[in-house]
Amino acid sequence: MINFIVSLVVGAICGWLAGIIMKSEHGIIINIILGVVGGAVAGALFGVLGISFHGFIGNIICGVIGACLLIFVVRLIKNKK
Numbered sequence: 001m002i003n004f005i006v007s008l009v010v011g012a013i014c015g016w017l018a019g020i021i022m023k024s025e026h027g028i029i030i031n032i033i034l035g036v037v038g039g040a041v042a043g044a045l046f047g048v049l050g051i052s053f054h055g056f057i058g059n060i061i062c063g064v065i066g067a068c069l070l071i072f073v074v075r076l077i078k079n080k081k
Contacts (some may be wrong), residue, residue, distance in 0.1 A: 010056070011036030014063030021064070022071045034074070035067040042066025 005007040015035020016028065024031055042062045046053065 006028050007039070007050050008036060010059050010063055012038050014060060014067050017060075017064045018067030018071055026071070026074075031067070031071075034070045035063055038066030038070040039063030040066070050064055057061070076077065 011033040012035055012041060015031040015033065015038070018024070018035060018038065019026065019028070019031035026034070039059070039062060042065050043053075045066075053059060
């Protein structure tokens, strides 16, 4: 249970940071969701590539990269419509 809560907190931090980096116009809630999902996606993608992040800072870096990628993809989808 504690791991789940820590994952949500790390995801929230990642989403918030990614929103700042990408100058996202989404709300803070959407950025937090993107951080949580982005962290999971980036963790899986980096795992397939053989890249591993360890510790709290590593998880933050991985999550921010994933959230930035997701914000980028969301922007591409919104701009095509």
